[in-house]
Amino acid sequence: DAKTTQPNSMESNEEEPVHLPCNHSTISGTDYIHWYRQLPSQGPEYVIHGLTSNVNNRMASLAIAEDRKSSTLILHRATLRDAAVYYCILRDTYSGAGSYQLTFGKGTKLSVIP
């Protein structure tokens, strides 16, 4: 599976935007970029995913570089509830083992300061 690199931790002030970066220089053409987060003492939760174009949903926005070698998860206004570990995952949903698993890295631990 193609690998991702994320900072170990980040901090943000409450109600400010947060940009969580992810590098994936070995991404293949069929890899989707998925983001999940894990709040304390809970299971991972889907946030957003995309292939080439930027994506928006009610939780966040995903900005994908033109060469697809990096992406950024954007939380527009961080709240205390957004404090979690955020995982950037590449998933080939059309072939091979990637169809059947999510490979988690260490993720970025986001702290939100009141």
Add this chain to the structure above:
Amino acid sequence: DTAVSQTPKYLVTQMGNDKSIKCEQNLGHDTMYWYKQDSKKFLKIMFSYNNKELIINETVPNRFSPKSPDKAHLNLHINSLELGDSAVYFCASSQVQGARAEAFFGQGTRLTVV
């Protein structure tokens, strides 16, 4: 309605015992997974089932045996429990392929072997 539910939420047992963790999903998904999160918070896939068939079996001791009686259930049976089996176990489900292949996770089962 809970999408992916696991029971029990907590499980404390002695070394050498045999125990089971149950998982059910009501999302109509084809694929179900078991993940293990160890004390270092690293999430690693153990098994993946698609339409009741085993697809992925990572390097897991054969004391761990998944059973899928139907598409909606994937139970995990563990024989001869060891101290190192202490971890949080997450069940998840998703559709296999396509752009919408987001995974839904249960709340986890915290297993403590004493």
